[in-house]
Amino acid sequence: MDSNHSAQDVTRCDLCETPVPPMHCDICHINICKACVVDHLSDESKDHKVVSFKKRGSTVNNPKCQEHSQKICEVYCRHCNVPICASCVSSGDHDQHEKVDILKIVINRKKVIEKDLRELKESIYARNEEAASKIPTQKGDLRSHSKKLATALDKQREALYAEIDTIIQEIKAEIDDMDAHHIAAIAEQEDAINHTITEITQAILDLQNLLDSEDVCRVFKYTSRNEEFRSLLAQFEVTLPDFIPKQIDREQMYQQIGSLSNLPVTCPDRRLIDETAEGRSSPKQNPAAIISPPVRTFIDNPCILADIKTKYEKLCSVSCLSDSELWTCGYNENIMTLYNLQGKVLKSVRTKSGNEPCDIALIQSEGLVYTDAYARSINLVGDTQIQTIIAPWRWIFKGWRPRGVCSTSSGDLLVIMDSDDGTQSKLVRYSGSSEKESFQWDDQDMPLYSPGNIKYLTENRNFDICVADYHAEAVIVVSAAGKLRFRYPGGSPRGISTDSQANILIANFHGHRINIIDQDGHFLRYIDICGLLYPHGLCVDSSDNLFVAEYRTGKVKKIQYYK
Numbered sequence: 100m101d102s103n104h105s106a107q108d109v110t111r112c113d114l115c116e117t118p119v120p121p122m123h124c125d126i127c128h129i130n131i132c133k134a135c136v137v138d139h140l141s142d143e144s145k146d147h148k149v150v151s152f153k154k155r156g157s158t159v160n161n162p163k164c165q166e167h168s169q170k171i172c173e174v175y176c177r178h179c180n181v182p183i184c185a186s187c188v189s190s191g192d193h194d195q196h197e198k199v200d201i202l203k204i205v206i207n208r209k210k211v212i213e214k215d216l217r218e219l220k221e222s223i224y225a226r227n228e229e230a231a232s233k234i235p236t237q238k239g240d241l242r243s244h245s246k247k248l249a250t251a252l253d254k255q256r257e258a259l260y261a262e263i264d265t266i267i268q269e270i271k272a273e274i275d276d277m278d279a280h281h282i283a284a285i286a287e288q289e290d291a292i293n294h295t296i297t298e299i300t301q302a303i304l305d306l307q308n309l310l311d312s313e314d315v316c317r318v319f320k321y322t323s324r325n326e327e328f329r330s331l332l333a334q335f336e337v338t339l340p341d342f343i344p345k346q347i348d349r350e351q352m353y354q355q356i357g358s359l360s361n362l363p364v365t366c367p368d369r370r371l372i373d374e375t376a377e378g379r380s381s382p383k384q385n386p387a388a389i390i391s392p393p394v395r396t397f398i399d400n401p402c403i404l405a406d407i408k409t410k411y412e413k414l415c416s417v418s419c420l421s422d423s424e425l426w427t428c429g430y431n432e433n434i435m436t437l438y439n440l441q442g443k444v445l446k447s448v449r450t451k452s453g454n455e456p457c458d459i460a461l462i463q464s465e466g467l468v469y470t471d472a473y474a475r476s477i478n479l480v481g482d483t484q485i486q487t488i489i490a491p492w493r494w495i496f497k498g499w500r501p502r503g504v505c506s507t508s509s510g511d512l513l514v515i516m517d518s519d520d521g522t523q524s525k526l527v528r529y530s531g532s533s534e535k536e537s538f539q540w541d542d543q544d545m546p547l548y549s550p551g552n553i554k555y556l557t558e559n560r561n562f563d564i565c566v567a568d569y570h571a572e573a574v575i576v577v578s579a580a581g582k583l584r585f586r587y588p589g590g591s592p593r594g595i596s597t598d599s600q601a602n603i604l605i606a607n608f609h610g611h612r613i614n615i616i617d618q619d620g621h622f623l624r625y626i627d628i629c630g631l632l633y634p635h636g637l638c639v640d641s642s643d644n645l646f647v648a649e650y651r652t653g654k655v656k657k658i659q660y661y662k
Contacts, residue, residue, distance in 0.1 A: 110152075114139065123155035124148065130155075146171055161201060165611070175204045178572065179609040180590030255356055277340065299328055392599040395643065395661040401626045404644060405657035407442045416459050416555075416594075416636035417648040417655055418467070425638070425646055425655065426467055428456045435459060435469060435480070440657065451478055451485040458555065462506045470501040470514065472552070477501055477514065477529075489532045499525075503555045503566070511535065513564060515554045524548040526556070526564065526581070538564075538581030547575055547583060555594055555636070560601040561618055567592035567605060574605055576620065585620040594648065596637040598661075604645060606634035613637070613647065615660075626660055 112120040113129040120132040124139060125148045131139055140147055164170040164184035172182035178196035182204075187193060302324055309317060411429030418426045420437065424445060428435045433453050437446040448467075450456055456469035467480040468488070477489040489501075489512075503515040512529040523546070525539035541547055548554065551570035558564055562579040567589065574587040574595065587605075594606030601618040604626075613626035613634060626645070636648035645658045 121152050122149050123152050125150055125155060126160065173201055174198045175201045178591075180572075180588065180607065181610050252356075259356065274340075295328065302328070395600055397624060397660060398662050401628055401658050401660040403628060403630075403656050404659050405440045405655075407438055407440060407655040407657070409436065409438060409442075409653050409655060410444075411436075411653045413650055414635060414648045414653045414655070415650065416456075417638050417646050418459050418461050418636075419638045419640045419646060420461060420467075422640045422642060422644070426459055426461070427636075427648065427655065428459050428469065429653070430650075431455055435467065438655070448480050448485070451487065452476075457501065457552075458503045460504045460506050460512075462512070463510060468504060468506070468512065470504045472500040472502060475500055477504065477512065489529060500552075502552050505557050507558045508562070513556055513558065515548070515556050515566060517550065517552050517554075521552075522550050524550055524554065526566065526577070536581065538577060541583045547577065553593060555592075557595050557597055559597045559603065559618055560599070563618065565595055565597065565603050567595040569593055569608070574603065574616075576603070587616055587620045589614055593635045593650070594637040596639050596645070598639045598643045598645075600643075604637055604639070606637050606647065608633055608635065608650070613645070613658075626658060628656075628658065631656065 109118050110120065110130060111118055112132040112135055114131060114135040117132040117134070120130040120135075122131040122133065122136055123129070124131060126146050127139075129139075130152065131149065136149055140149065161171045161173060162182050164172050164187060165181065167184050167186045170184035170186055172184045174183050174185075174188060175181075176183050176187075176193050176196050176198050179193070182201055183193060183198070188198070309321060312318070407425075409427055409429070411427065411432055413430035414427060415430050416428050420426055423440050424437060426435055426437050433450045433455050435448045435450070435456060436444055439445055450469065450471060452471055452474040454471050454473045457472045459467060459469045462468055462479070465479065468477060469480070470477055476487050479486045479488045498519050499516045500519065501514045501516050505513050507513060507528075510530075514527045514529065515524065516527055517524045523539070525537050525548070527537045528535045538547060548566060548568050549571035551568075553569035554566055556564060556566045559576075563584060564577050564579065564581075566575045566577075568575055569592055571586075572588060572591060574589040574592055576584045576587070578584055587603075589605045589607065590610045591608040592605045593608040596604045598604065602623060603616050603618065605614040605616070607614050611627075611631055611633065613631075615623045615626065617623055631647065631649070632652055633650040634647045635650040638646045640646070643661050645660060647656045647658060648654075649656065
């Protein structure tokens with residue numbers, strides 16, 4: 100082993116290997132002797148901060164600015180939820196925004212981290228360890244209980260078989276009785292016919308003798324019996340019964356056999372996974388929506404799979420028709436366009452009123468819907484024409500204008516609306532053209548949503564309703580029953596979607612990235628791909644690939660973020 104690098108050796112200067120260097124660069128993380136300090140600081144390609152060796156690690160390693168790559172951020176913009184440098188401040192882009200020293204943010208974040216660490220060590224880990232210790236017993240209990248269920252089913256099967264056998268024997272007995280009755284009737288008819296045949300045979304002999312006789316008197320006395328015999332020709336027929344099997348109704352069979360009681364699964368510190376859980380309504384559920392999908396993991400570096408250029412100067416919304424086709428619409432444009440991944444226009448549709456659509460969404464098996472705020476209507480795009488499915492003449496929207504829209508797993512429509520005077524917003528659920536319910540206030544009678552018309556929404560797999568509220572600078576998540584679950588400070592959210600893992604994806608417009616949180620509002624990660632600019636509308640395809648509408652470039656980017 101080289102003695103110069105032995106574990107027993109003293110600390111040395113990383114530049115000249117002088118023993119016991121008195122200085123340390125907190126930016127470059129190297130030890131420096133006094134003689135090498137000048138040379139180290141002369142490297143202007145990067146920033147440096149030289150401190151005494153005893154104070155090493157005391158300097159906060161501030162992030163580099165996203166807009167000015169050579170600058171270090173020292174201030175945090177609360178409005179944009181991003182760190183900024185001095186050049187950003189002097190540019191004027193953040194003049195009206197609240198700004199704080201980044202060190203203050205770091206200190207507060209570290210306090211949160213310390214609290215989380217303490218809770219993890221002292222509470223959460225112990226509870227999970229205790230829960231894990233119960234798993235083997237739960238597995239054994241589950242197997243034992245499943246065997247009991249199987250035994251009960253076998254007994255029910257035997258009881259049903261016995262009942263079926265009894266019914267079959269009763270029907271067979273009816274057949275035997277029917278046979279005896281028919282055979283007796285046939286025997287009686289047989290005797291009558293045989294007697295008639297005897298008489299006819301005798302009549303034939305008598306007539307034959309009469310023809311051979313020369314006795315004129317006998318001939319004159321003859322009286323025909325043919326009419327009598329003709330009338331005795333009984334048309335006796337036996338109508339045999341048929342067995343008409345009844346079509347087997349599987350649902351009725353289930354009712355006769357019985358059913359398993361609901362078995363909701365509860366997880367520690369999580370809500371009840373059941374369609375009748377507290378705080379939820381009970382719409383018709385799509386079974387696929389409540390089956391847990393395979394767990395997926397994020398890839399370290401999300402990548403762009405496709406870069407689709409649209410005709411829009413300001414692209415607002417995108418909605419996946421399939422994994423390879425997507426509908427789009429833009430600001431101040433009255434045409435909605437269907438593109439494939441190669442950027443080819445497959446279809447273009449002009450709005451019914453000539454106004455721009457505020458938002459678009461796809462209804463299962465029906466087609467594209469869009470909101471028209473100025474005409475106060477929601478419209479369905481058909482193959483040959485546009486149908487107004489919620490019409491202004493019904494006065495449904497009196498005093499309100501529809502904005503963001505999405506469809507639900509039950510086939511309902513969710514619409515975010517703002518008042519004509521711009522002071523209120525609410526969320527409305529429609530079934531067909533009928534309003535089922537609306538949500539506007541929380542439990543403290545405070546508004547759920549901010550006034551203003553830039554809002555987008557989606558339904559999560561757990562049936563929560565997620566609204567990206569741009570003016571509130573937050574994502575507001577309520578249950579299917581409209582109960583506030585949490586608010587997530589989303590910076591400048593202008594688009595929202597969810598994926599198969601029930602994670603929520605938020606378009607951070609001014610932050611030029613996508614925030615990903617879980618269904619309970621816990622931050623998971625960013626999608627911060629180089630070149631992503633002003634993300635607006637979002638949607639996710641069946642493979643969990645993310646489509647991002649860039650507002651100012653008019654591009655749609657397809658991004659892979661799961662393995």
